[in-house]
Amino acid sequence: MTTRRNSAALLASAGILATGWSIGTAHGQTLTTTVPATSTTSGTTAGAASGITSGATTYTGTRQSDRWGSLQVTITVASGKITNVTYTTTAGDGKSLSIEARATPTLKSEVLAAQSAQVSTVSGATYTSTKYLTSLQSAIDQMG
Amino acid sequence: MTTSTLTDSPRPAVATAVSGLTADAAGSAGVACAAGAPDAGVLSRLGAFYRAQSARRERRHDLLTIGGWSLVATSIALYLADGGITRFATLGGAVTAIGIITGLVATALMCLMLVLTARVPVIDRTLGQDRATTLHAQLGRGMVFGLLAHGAFLMAGYALEGKTTPVATLLDLWRTSTDFIWACVALLMFAGVGISSMVALRRKYPYEVWMGIHLTTYAAIVASLPHQFSMSGLFAEGTLARAFWIAMFLATAGVMLAFRVIAPIIATFTHRLTVSRVVPVGPDAVTIEMTGRNLDALEARGGHWLQWRFLTPALALQPHPFSLSADPTDSTLRITVRNLGAGSARLAALQPGTKVAVEGPYGMFTDASRTRERVVLVGAGIGIAPVRALLESTRFAPGDAAVILRASTPDELYLLDEVRALCATKGASLQVLVGPRAGASWVPRSYAGAHLTDLVPWATDADLYVCGPEAWMDAVLRNADECGIPALQIHDERFAW
Amino acid sequence: MTVSDNGTRHVFTSMGTAVSLAFAGEAPAGAIAAVENVFRALDDQFSLYKPQSEATAVAHGGLQITAASRRMQDTYALADRWRIATADAFTPHRPDGSIDLSGVVKAIAIDESGAALRAHGASDWCLNAGGDVLTSGAQADGMPWVVGVVDPADRGRLLTQFTCSTAYPAVATSGVTERGEHVWRQDDADRFVQVTVVASDIITADVLATAILSGGRTALDRALTRWPLEVIAANASGEYLTTPAFRA
Numbered sequence: 001m002t003t004r005r006n007s008a009a010l011l012a013s014a015g016i017l018a019t020g021w022s023i024g025t026a027h028g029q030t031l032t033t034t035v036p037a038t039s040t041t042s043g044t045t046a047g048a049a050s051g052i053t054s055g056a057t058t059y060t061g062t063r064q065s066d067r068w069g070s071l072q073v074t075i076t077v078a079s080g081k082i083t084n085v086t087y088t089t090t091a092g093d094g095k096s097l098s099i100e101a102r103a104t105p106t107l108k109s110e111v112l113a114a115q116s117a118q119v120s121t122v123s124g125a126t127y128t129s130t131k132y133l134t135s136l137q138s139a140i141d142q143m144g
Numbered sequence: 145m146t147t148s149t150l151t152d153s154p155r156p157a158v159a160t161a162v163s164g165l166t167a168d169a170a171g172s173a174g175v176a177c178a179a180g181a182p183d184a185g186v187l188s189r190l191g192a193f194y195r196a197q198s199a200r201r202e203r204r205h206d207l208l209t210i211g212g213w214s215l216v217a218t219s220i221a222l223y224l225a226d227g228g229i230t231r232f233a234t235l236g237g238a239v240t241a242i243g244i245i246t247g248l249v250a251t252a253l254m255c256l257m258l259v260l261t262a263r264v265p266v267i268d269r270t271l272g273q274d275r276a277t278t279l280h281a282q283l284g285r286g287m288v289f290g291l292l293a294h295g296a297f298l299m300a301g302y303a304l305e306g307k308t309t310p311v312a313t314l315l316d317l318w319r320t321s322t323d324f325i326w327a328c329v330a331l332l333m334f335a336g337v338g339i340s341s342m343v344a345l346r347r348k349y350p351y352e353v354w355m356g357i358h359l360t361t362y363a364a365i366v367a368s369l370p371h372q373f374s375m376s377g378l379f380a381e382g383t384l385a386r387a388f389w390i391a392m393f394l395a396t397a398g399v400m401l402a403f404r405v406i407a408p409i410i411a412t413f414t415h416r417l418t419v420s421r422v423v424p425v426g427p428d429a430v431t432i433e434m435t436g437r438n439l440d441a442l443e444a445r446g447g448h449w450l451q452w453r454f455l456t457p458a459l460a461l462q463p464h465p466f467s468l469s470a471d472p473t474d475s476t477l478r479i480t481v482r483n484l485g486a487g488s489a490r491l492a493a494l495q496p497g498t499k500v501a502v503e504g505p506y507g508m509f510t511d512a513s514r515t516r517e518r519v520v521l522v523g524a525g526i527g528i529a530p531v532r533a534l535l536e537s538t539r540f541a542p543g544d545a546a547v548i549l550r551a552s553t554p555d556e557l558y559l560l561d562e563v564r565a566l567c568a569t570k571g572a573s574l575q576v577l578v579g580p581r582a583g584a585s586w587v588p589r590s591y592a593g594a595h596l597t598d599l600v601p602w603a604t605d606a607d608l609y610v611c612g613p614e615a616w617m618d619a620v621l622r623n624a625d626e627c628g629i630p631a632l633q634i635h636d637e638r639f640a641w
Numbered sequence: 642m643t644v645s646d647n648g649t650r651h652v653f654t655s656m657g658t659a660v661s662l663a664f665a666g667e668a669p670a671g672a673i674a675a676v677e678n679v680f681r682a683l684d685d686q687f688s689l690y691k692p693q694s695e696a697t698a699v700a701h702g703g704l705q706i707t708a709a710s711r712r713m714q715d716t717y718a719l720a721d722r723w724r725i726a727t728a729d730a731f732t733p734h735r736p737d738g739s740i741d742l743s744g745v746v747k748a749i750a751i752d753e754s755g756a757a758l759r760a761h762g763a764s765d766w767c768l769n770a771g772g773d774v775l776t777s778g779a780q781a782d783g784m785p786w787v788v789g790v791v792d793p794a795d796r797g798r799l800l801t802q803f804t805c806s807t808a809y810p811a812v813a814t815s816g817v818t819e820r821g822e823h824v825w826r827q828d829d830a831d832r833f834v835q836v837t838v839v840a841s842d843i844i845t846a847d848v849l850a851t852a853i854l855s856g857g858r859t860a861l862d863r864a865l866t867r868w869p870l871e872v873i874a875a876n877a878s879g880e881y882l883t884t885p886a887f888r889a
Binding site for chain 1: 645650652657658659661663747767769771772773774780784786787788789790791793796797798799800801802803812813814815816817835837861862865872873874879880881882883884886887888889
């Protein structure tokens, strides 16, 4: 009796673990910066693709979690362009913030162009003093 | 009246001197008894009823067991569903993952433990509250170790992932998160409760110390809650896992509130129990009779025990678990108590009119645990009280019940007259074994080597109920095992806790 | 060592790199010397390339941080607070566990130079130490200082620019192309090759540029939720992540 009972309990538990495992591996995709043509939403949270409002679709990315809290990115896409990016984050103090994030994927052609005539100084990865001599910064410094 | 067992089994010659009482029981013919041969139709119906009752109980036990394991499995599955398995790719990640999983399992165990002590009727009717409490203690060990592992593995895992030391990680978290500080406090409290529980069990600390220990656990549980929700992405807002975890805590709290607080309060006010009479029984025991209203609603029967709180200034804070010593009526309850400690001594001085608060009834030492038509009731010392109550309330055809009473001296054969009368009326055989303890044996020296089946040949086909001092009960159960009585048919009531 | 000085721009070497200091007008007396002193003192104490420096003693010479100078301890504490704040994306420790504060010392030098400049009465200047920039006030013609950002694919060209303001006077860039892989990676999946951060002070900008380069997308998202910033991050495939200031 007891062995049958324990076997049943073991089987039930194994089934539950297997279900959890498969859900975990099925939802392992992270949000990519390119919007796929066929909309498949990925995410381990309760929200799937939601909010189809006036042609816009919302995609929820996987939640990045660690002991400092967790972070989840949601993007809204309309007509193939990313129109909104939202972060939902919980910090270690339990507060949850939803912030209109502002770092969006940008094509080089969309990046603000530099007007060399206006530039007074150049920021770049640290250069050695030798490399400085052939750098942009040195050219600007010479011109004064 | 059947006393056939006395003549059936071989008896050592020296036994007749001490078995004077049994001869007396055999000799008294003045009691009317159930006539004639047992009715075959009634028998099989009773048997079928008890077998069905037993099967239902087994099913409940199956479901509860599966439910308990499933809760623990679900807590791990939540983590797996959140992609936790990917963490096992690195050593640091794997150690961290183990830390998280042990925390989840320990918390699930904690909820199970709370539910086991919540005196939930279905658990009481399936496991019996004493078994549930034992299981609670066993899970407690697992839970405390789980929590310690949770802390240790997480600190180690974070240290490995962050290329730093566990101590540095600990200080990090301590400085950045107050929830973490509370979690550490909770862990220390749980460890303290675990250690003191083990110590208290050995030393038999007074009830007040136990209360203090366990109130600390409630504080520890509350302290551990915030970090579970703010420091793990698993339970972040909007997740199904969070909803499940909150539901788990709410259900546990609800169950405890309902059955440990609200139900007893309702019972106390509904039934208005009052002490009506306190009668000495033997040199060191008293029977306390109580009256009340609508006691049928309590659904108490002979064999049940309740938690009694006599509302006098001296006794109000000490609940006592005592078994009923008679089958209840709609308006009366009765317990028989032996003076074993300071608390019990004060009970002898109870005044009629004292109000009584009550929790229960609890226990499976009742007709509800019967599995077949025949029954053997074995009681020693004050354990005879619940045996006598069960004898009155359980059902059997004449000849299908045997009662064995054990005592070191005749003074300790509490309620013997009542037992004798019930046996005569209901058609149960009675054997009384009086004599000093003989080592680890359950019988006196005069019966040395006697097995249960020697005294009751059909014992393997009967329900066996045993109640008495701890060590003696262990001896009886060992003997029952040797006789081949199946475990499902053995029912014992222990009050060590 | 002075590299060049044409009146309004002064360039000297320190901490293994070149420091350019430009003034809107005439450099106040003693201002340039003060800045050079700040850099020299910090370099003497914190350079891991100087065998006599205290930092070398701490990193390799067995000097316990608890026995080090007050300045060393405070700097380490500052770096450690940033480590916590960036969830380990920025760390004062090398993979071998030794303490390396160079990630924060240059920014401290710029920050203290700014204080020194203000103390000497300079209010319109632009200080660039090895690619990390702190500005104050405006250029001679009244226009704000404009900081160009190098194109990681072609260091002779500019990728974009940022117009400084009182709220955003500091621009720092972290990358892998120039001095080799001196930023130790935490997350390989979103490899940035160059990150430029604009913030309200140079230490924040510099630390976060390093943290985001090391910590990838996650670190970027976190940083944006906690500090007011403008960021442009370039990954190895030539894709960019930008905040509005860097978009056309």
